[in-house]
Amino acid sequence: MNNFSVLFQKEWRENVRNFKILWIPLVFLLFGISEPLTNYYLPQILNAVGNMPEGAVFQLPEFTPEQIVMSTISQYQFIGMLLVTLGFAGIIARERKNGTATLLYVRPISYISYVYSKLFIMCILVIGSAILGLLANLYYTYILFGTVDAGAFMGFLGTYIVWLLFVISIVLFSSAAFSTGIASAVSLLLVLFVQLIDGLLGAYWTISPWKLPMYAGEILNSSVDMTLFVWSVIVTVLAIIILLVGAVYFAKRNVSKTKI
Amino acid sequence: MKTLLHMQGLTKEYGKEKAVDDVTFSLNKHTSTALIGPNGAGKTTILSVLAGLLKQTKGSIVFDGEITEDFRKGIGFLPQYPKFYSWLTALEYTEMTAKLSGVDVKIARLEAEKTLEFLGLGDAKKKKTGTFSGGMKQRLGLAQAIVHKPSLLLLDEPVSALDPIGRREILNLLKELQASTTILYSTHILNDAEEMMDQLLFLRKGKLVEQGSMREVREKYANPVYKMYFSSSEEAARFVELSPWSARQENSIAFIHIEEAKPLMNEVLRVLSDSNLSLSKVERATASLEEIFLQVVNKG
Amino acid sequence: MGFESIPWKLILPLVIIQFILIIVAIIDLIRVRDTNGPKWLWAIIIILGNMIGPIIYFIVGRRNE
Numbered sequence: 001m002n003n004f005s006v007l008f009q010k011e012w013r014e015n016v017r018n019f020k021i022l023w024i025p026l027v028f029l030l031f032g033i034s035e036p037l038t039n040y041y042l043p044q045i046l047n048a049v050g051n052m053p054e055g056a057v058f059q060l061p062e063f064t065p066e067q068i069v070m071s072t073i074s075q076y077q078f079i080g081m082l083l084v085t086l087g088f089a090g091i092i093a094r095e096r097k098n099g100t101a102t103l104l105y106v107r108p109i110s111y112i113s114y115v116y117s118k119l120f121i122m123c124i125l126v127i128g129s130a131i132l133g134l135l136a137n138l139y140y141t142y143i144l145f146g147t148v149d150a151g152a153f154m155g156f157l158g159t160y161i162v163w164l165l166f167v168i169s170i171v172l173f174s175s176a177a178f179s180t181g182i183a184s185a186v187s188l189l190l191v192l193f194v195q196l197i198d199g200l201l202g203a204y205w206t207i208s209p210w211k212l213p214m215y216a217g218e219i220l221n222s223s224v225d226m227t228l229f230v231w232s233v234i235v236t237v238l239a240i241i242i243l244l245v246g247a248v249y250f251a252k253r254n255v256s257k258t259k260i
Numbered sequence: 261m262k263t264l265l266h267m268q269g270l271t272k273e274y275g276k277e278k279a280v281d282d283v284t285f286s287l288n289k290h291t292s293t294a295l296i297g298p299n300g301a302g303k304t305t306i307l308s309v310l311a312g313l314l315k316q317t318k319g320s321i322v323f324d325g326e327i328t329e330d331f332r333k334g335i336g337f338l339p340q341y342p343k344f345y346s347w348l349t350a351l352e353y354t355e356m357t358a359k360l361s362g363v364d365v366k367i368a369r370l371e372a373e374k375t376l377e378f379l380g381l382g383d384a385k386k387k388k389t390g391t392f393s394g395g396m397k398q399r400l401g402l403a404q405a406i407v408h409k410p411s412l413l414l415l416d417e418p419v420s421a422l423d424p425i426g427r428r429e430i431l432n433l434l435k436e437l438q439a440s441t442t443i444l445y446s447t448h449i450l451n452d453a454e455e456m457m458d459q460l461l462f463l464r465k466g467k468l469v470e471q472g473s474m475r476e477v478r479e480k481y482a483n484p485v486y487k488m489y490f491s492s493s494e495e496a497a498r499f500v501e502l503s504p505w506s507a508r509q510e511n512s513i514a515f516i517h518i519e520e521a522k523p524l525m526n527e528v529l530r531v532l533s534d535s536n537l538s539l540s541k542v543e544r545a546t547a548s549l550e551e552i553f554l555q556v557v558n559k560g
Numbered sequence: 561m562g563f564e565s566i567p568w569k570l571i572l573p574l575v576i577i578q579f580i581l582i583i584v585a586i587i588d589l590i591r592v593r594d595t596n597g598p599k600w601l602w603a604i605i606i607i608l609g610n611m612i613g614p615i616i617y618f619i620v621g622r623r624n625e
Binding site: 018019022023026027029030033034037079082083086087136140143144 | 570571573574577578580581584585587588611612614615618619620
């Protein structure tokens with residue numbers, strides 16, 4: 001555990017000094033704020049752009065607050081996930097490739113601490129940013145569209161955090177097991193591509209980690225099927241555990257691949 | 261003398277390729293041992309196994325009296341091209357490595373400062389390692405290897421990337437360190453390091469082909485060479501012509517190599533008196549380590 | 561829509577965040593040794609790329625050491 005705090009301090013310093021601690025929260029905040037704003041002012045924006053035919057009446061659907069929160073989530077699910085997968089695919093693999101990890105691996109470090117220091121910093125950056133962004137989103141939605149039930153929002157947020165933890169575990173596992181390039185491809189595939197597949201063909205099954213963001217939205221609307229939701233959470237938590245154990249295993253196994 | 265490490269029959273295979281083949285040697289405490297061999301002889305592989313980066317296919321290592329898989333706590337390792345986190349300062353980096361090597365967190369910073377001072381990086385300790393020059397990186401590499409006072413220091417080509425001045429400085433530092441630790445290092449630059457070799461291990465294609473102290477190896481391989489100084493290059497050439505031994509000439513000096521250890525001086529004198537050559541000086545020269553190296557790695 | 565009717569209080573945070581992102585991206589661009597593709601091109605993308613310019617830079621342009 002002593003190792004952990006030293007290794008975590010290193011991760012912290014890295015992410016402060018390369019500005020990730022700044023720009024990742026800002027990106028999530030940006031989408032959290034802009035989504036309600038653009039939806040609310042869309043008619044005016046369209047008017048201002050001025051390419052509406054004379055006399056056309058542009059009828060926008062009335063959005064519920066819940067719909068605004070969910071449309072923010074769909075932004076996070078694309079740009080946010082792209083940022084997480086590509087931004088962190090090298091978190092272990094890159095250290096091996098450029099040889100900086102060599103001087104860690106020759107020391108009596110525990111690989112559990114090593115992987116967990118990376119997990120921890122990713123959680124702070126990714127989950128912290130998402131919470132920050134969604135709270136700002138909630139505030140703007142409240143001002144422009146009305147209130148969201150606090151209990152439902154907490155349930156929604158909790159579910160989305162489990163999903164984010166799943167994504168983080170995928171990226172961490174890939175980076176421990178593969179090179180940066182392959183880790184990027186595998187993470188993209190497992191997060192974005194499978195999500196797409198689940199969206200297209202997912203009507204045939206109901207229990208899947210990739211359905212968690214959808215269930216999160218249903219919690220917000222209080223329309224979720226609890227059994228399916230709970231089972232999906234259980235499956236996801238199991239997957240997270242397996243991925244993390246795998247990440248530690250591969251981080252240790254791939255020590256010999258570090259550049260000397 | 262006490263043994264710090266004994267390696268028995270170490271073999272490392274990559275598929276069918278044997279990078280290290282049945283290597284056995286011991287390191288005594290407070291001695292320096294040089295691993296000598298051409299590129300690809302297996303030097304780095306042996307060091308990597310000892311550093312815990314690679315697992316041997318066969319063989320055992322006894323460290324400080326224990327048969328053990330993991331003795332990373334007791335070693336310091338300097339790779340040939342050490343790579344640091346460019347966004348950490350030298351002090352932050354050394355402090356971190358000290359803590360990870362088990363130095364008490366309360367004194368880690370102090371130890372790191374002392375080590376950097378000792379290696380002449382005191383003024384640069386607050387600078388990011390990304391701005392360091394090659395020589396400074398080598399010193400920082402050494403700092404992280406010694407900050408926790410390891411009982412075994414593993415150095416992979418510690419001086420080959422440096423200019424002659426830097427090389428001398430690092431070698432002097434290593435000599436100082438030898439008082440408190442045991443050093444195993446690989447090299448292919450021999451003459452610079454001659455004073456730092458209590459034991460020599462010659463490697464060729466993964467096999468240990470020769471080992472011993474400097475004196476033992478010298479005696480075994482250095483056929484005596486006699487340097488005969490003549491008054492002119494013509495005379496030297498004449499002597500080479502008359503000489504029944506293998507001989508060569510360089511300006512006014514003739515070199516004779518006598519295969520058997522017994523130099524037949526009488527024979528030499530007879531040739532001289534018969535030919536009326538005027539010899540001004542004779543010197544017995546020892547073959548340089550470089551020459552021994554070539555002999556050892558080229559044999560068999 | 562008149563100038564006064566624009567809800568500046570709501571939009572201002574968005575503008576500030578956007579501005580900080582651009583500044584951070586530009587500072588990073590100056591400091592970082594290598595980018596994927598020429599630096600001047602990334603400078604244009606960051607400044608003129610609207611909301612996602614800096615984001616594209618951070619995801620794609622930044623080459624980690």
